């Protein structure tokens with residue numbers, strides 16, 4: 115992100131992709147303005163938070179008018195680097211890795227998986243979802259021609275630390291960790307965790323303990 119992280123709180127920065135996706139949808143349907151209440155219903159963030167978030171980047175809604183969709187969209191494009199394609203590596207072409215390669219989440223978003231890596235000779239050299247699979251040892255050389263900013267980690271937990279080290283050695287600065295392993299990496303590398311079973315357990319816990327009014 116280009117945004118000045120000193121000024122925009124991380125919690126706000128995290129919501130930007132959410133806003134961006136919905137605004138793109140509105141723009142595609144020809145809508146020119148949107149109220150914070152409409153946005154709130156769509157992205158499930160309360161409207162006071164939305165107004166505060168938007169005020170950080172100088173988008174002040176007008177009473178009775180709302181926000182200008184085009185203005186917000188061009189701001190988000192710049193802020194989220196949507197004008198550039200962010201290249202992504204995927205490490206570990208098992209079931210989950212293959213699913214992510216085939217899902218091609220990049221369509222319409224400006225992120226693209228450009229190469230995948232594994233140690234299993236049965237997948238190395240194959241093309242999955244239009245992405246070539248290389249041996250782990252080739253990561254440094256692949257990065258020279260395809261400069262990925264981020265790596266998605268979908269290896270087994272037991273291989274997560276050594277794979278993360280290879281990612282760091284190759285010079286990738288962000289890791290999206292789908293394994294439950296907690297990794298030791300240098301401070302200059304940012305890591306985000308997506309643990310699907312923890313997310314599910316949390317949802318079940320909330321359903322049990324904080325049931326929503328029916």
Ligand code: ATP
Pocket residue numbers: 205206207208209210211231232233234237250268269270271273276277
């Ligand atoms: P499956 O075992 O059916 O492929 P899975 O997703 O459960 O599915 P895992 O055992 O979790 O498989 O392994 C995921 C992928 O990570 C496999 O393709 C495996 O070859 C790869 N892998 C394992 N160790 C490493 C490693 N050290 N570096 C890179 N890739 C690895």
